[in-house]
Amino acid sequence: MTITLEELVSLxxxxxxxxxxxxxxxxxxxxxxxxxxGVEIRKNLLDWWWDFFVRxxxxxxxxxxxxxxxxxxxxxxxxxxxxxDWIVECKNCHGLYRADELxxxxxxxxxDYSPEALSKLIKEHNVRCPSCGGELSEPRKFNLxxxxxxxxxxxxxxxxxxxxxxxxxxxxxxxxxVTYARNRLPFGIAAFGKVFRNEISPRGFIFRCREFEIAEIxxxxxxxxxxxxxxxxxxxxxxxxxWTKETQKKGEExxxxxxxxxxxxxxxxxxxxxYWVGKSLEWFSQIGISLEHLRVREHLETELAHYALQTFDxxxxxxxxxxxxxEGIANRxxxxxxxxxxxxxxxxxxxxxxxxxxxxxxxxxxxxERTFFAVxxxxxxxxxxxxxxxxxxxxxxxxxxxxxxxxxxxxxxxKAREVHKLLxxxxxxxxxxxxxxxxxYARADEIGVSFGITIDHQTLEDDTxxxxxxxxxxxxxxxxxxxxxxxxxxxxKWE
RNA sequence: GCGCGGGUGGUCGAGGGGUAAGAUGCCGGCCUGCCAAGCCGGUGACGCGGGUUCGAAUCCCGCCCCGCGCACCA
Numbered sequence: 001m002t003i004t005l006e007e008l009v010s011l012x013x014x015x016x017x018x019x020x021x022x023x024x025x026x027x028x029x030x031x032x033x034x035x036x037x038g039v040e041i042r043k044n045l046l047d048w049w050w051d052f053f054v055r056x057x058x059x060x061x062x063x064x065x066x067x068x069x070x071x072x073x074x075x076x077x078x079x080x081x082x083x084x085d086w087i088v089e090c091k092n093c094h095g096l097y098r099a100d101e102l103x104x105x106x107x108x109x110x111x112d113y114s115p116e117a118l119s120k121l122i123k124e125h126n127v128r129c130p131s132c133g134g135e136l137s138e139p140r141k142f143n144l145x146x147x148x149x150x151x152x153x154x155x156x157x158x159x160x161x162x163x164x165x166x167x168x169x170x171x172x173x174x175x176x177x178v179t180y181a182r183n184r185l186p187f188g189i190a191a192f193g194k195v196f197r198n199e200i201s202p203r204g205f206i207f208r209c210r211e212f213e214i215a216e217i218x219x220x221x222x223x224x225x226x227x228x229x230x231x232x233x234x235x236x237x238x239x240x241x242x243w244t245k246e247t248q249k250k251g252e253e254x255x256x257x258x259x260x261x262x263x264x265x266x267x268x269x270x271x272x273x274x275y276w277v278g279k280s281l282e283w284f285s286q287i288g289i290s291l292e293h294l295r296v297r298e299h300l301e302t303e304l305a306h307y308a309l310q311t312f313d314x315x316x317x318x319x320x321x322x323x324x325x326x327e328g329i330a331n332r333x334x335x336x337x338x339x340x341x342x343x344x345x346x347x348x349x350x351x352x353x354x355x356x357x358x359x360x361x362x363x364x365x366x367x368x369e370r371t372f373f374a375v376x377x378x379x380x381x382x383x384x385x386x387x388x389x390x391x392x393x394x395x396x397x398x399x400x401x402x403x404x405x406x407x408x409x410x411x412x413x414x415k416a417r418e419v420h421k422l423l424x425x426x427x428x429x430x431x432x433x434x435x436x437x438x439x440x441y442a443r444a445d446e447i448g449v450s451f452g453i454t455i456d457h458q459t460l461e462d463d464t465x466x467x468x469x470x471x472x473x474x475x476x477x478x479x480x481x482x483x484x485x486x487x488x489x490x491x492x493k494w495e
Numbered sequence: 496g497c498g499c500g501g502g503u504g505g506u507c508g509a510g511g512g513g514u515a516a517g518a519u520g521c522c523g524g525c526c527u528g529c530c531a532a533g534c535c536g537g538u539g540a541c542g543c544g545g546g547u548u549c550g551a552a553u554c555c556c557g558c559c560c561c562g563c564g565c566a567c568c569a
Contacts, residue, residue, distance in 0.1 A: 438530035
């Protein structure tokens with residue numbers, strides 16, 4: 001049965017997954033708090049990401065960078081120029097427009113982007129509101145980067161920015177990481193953490209937040225060996241819907257093809273770019289998101305970021321809002337390193353034998369909330385008889401096991417406590433004594449608890465318990481002494 | 496940010512100038528030999544601020560928040 005956004009939002013709040021922040025004060029648009037269940041799932045998701053992309057590889061190094069950096073970083077990166085716009089407001093209809101865009105649309109050349117100059121040009125050319133023809137206000141500062149003040153004096157010179165991405169920290173620390181990676185290429189840096197963007201209108205539950213978590217890799221390659229990826233065989237057979245900019249412009253549907261074929265057709269900017277798209281799909285598939293519900297969409301020229309040569313979004317099909325981006329994979333070329341070389345005067349290259357190489361950079365960038373949202377949406381299952389469960393992989397589940405006395409009385413409760421004590425050393429689990437056994441199973445199913453461990457009459461006779469499977473409701477009986485081992489095997493063998 | 500529609504216990508949801516339904520959840524008790532059973536008891540709400548009025552959850556104004564469309568979304 002199809003899921004609605006209302007059902008999911010309600011479940012997330014009711015069961016402590018994720019909900020609007022500051023609710024007793026009416027909430028605060030674009031900010032969310034993870035509850036007791038959500039905080040576990042989120043941690044599992046990030047741990048899995050880290051394991052897959054850092055620990056299981058020998059070419060990606062971790063970084064956990066500061067949120068606030070020297071403001072010059074954001075000047076060098078182009079974010080100050082690109083993120084701070086001068087906006088004019090129509091005095092009649094109150095529509096907001098970027099001053100530079102209005103002028104450029106009229107073919108007016110801008111040489112000075114200061115507010116005074118923009119204002120002068122608007123008046124000289126009598127530029128008016130494009131929708132109602134009304135008079136326009138003076139340009140006002142509109143900043144998509146959040147600002148704060150560092151030090152005791154609050155003035156223009158003490159402004160610092162809350163990062164809108166973690167990527168810059170990886171470029172800024174590049175020199176150190178070349179050393180840590182011992183002067184080789186390719187290598188990558190991985191980081192995750194909170195980022196902040198002053199979105200005009202946060203919407204779609206946790207889809208567009210003002211504070212959110214990002215997980216990114218900057219993968220540095222030798223531009224002379226951009227089509228030499230030794231791992232490509234790991235991903236080239238993956239088949240997915242790919243929507244190139246050409247097919248989008250022709251109004252055609254995305255084409256299902258393998259990553260290998262798409263690469264051979266020249267879809268990707270280079271082989272490493274294709275590889276990282278494939279590797280991302282492999283991870284999504286492992287965490288339980290069906291490739292059927294994913295597609296790879298290339299950015300049109302008009303939507304490319306200022307640093308990007310080519311970008312692919314990995315989009316997930318949310319039943320209640322359609323295809324939406326959950327990850328972007330950009331080829332940032334040497335844009336960032338070159339800009340930081342220019343602004344910092346540092347030499348940012350990798351010394352290879354006989355060559356000083358400024359690498360190009362492939363950047364997979366995941367929205368953690370968006371991925372979390374997709375995982376929950378994908379896991380949400382409603383049977384025809386109204387039973388609801390989250391079909392989460394045990395590695396993502398908030399709890400591996402719930403422990404239940406069949407009847408809410410002694411001696412079952414004491415026995416259940418013993419089993420709980422045994423399990424909680426090894427797995428996330430909890431004891432639930434309250435309500436009928438069916439009610440406790442239902443409560444657990446709704447938050448995706450993998451297994452139900454039930455203490456029944458037979459337990460008291462022979463020290464066996466039943467393990468109930470969330471998705472099928474089937475049960476097997478095992479000895480308490482084998483319980484830990486059995487659960488470990490079940491997790492290990494999970495498809 | 497603009498326009499439209501909304502905001503009632505944790506969740507869902509009736510009502511709409513004078514005592515705030517119902518359902519569900521949750522807690523306690525009884526019962527219970529496996530999938531939200533039953534019985535008894537309990538818990539808990541009109542987004543915030545101002546105005547009109549003898550009296551406002553209800554009418555008016557402002558704000559906040561949510562949804563939809565537009566705009567925005569490196």
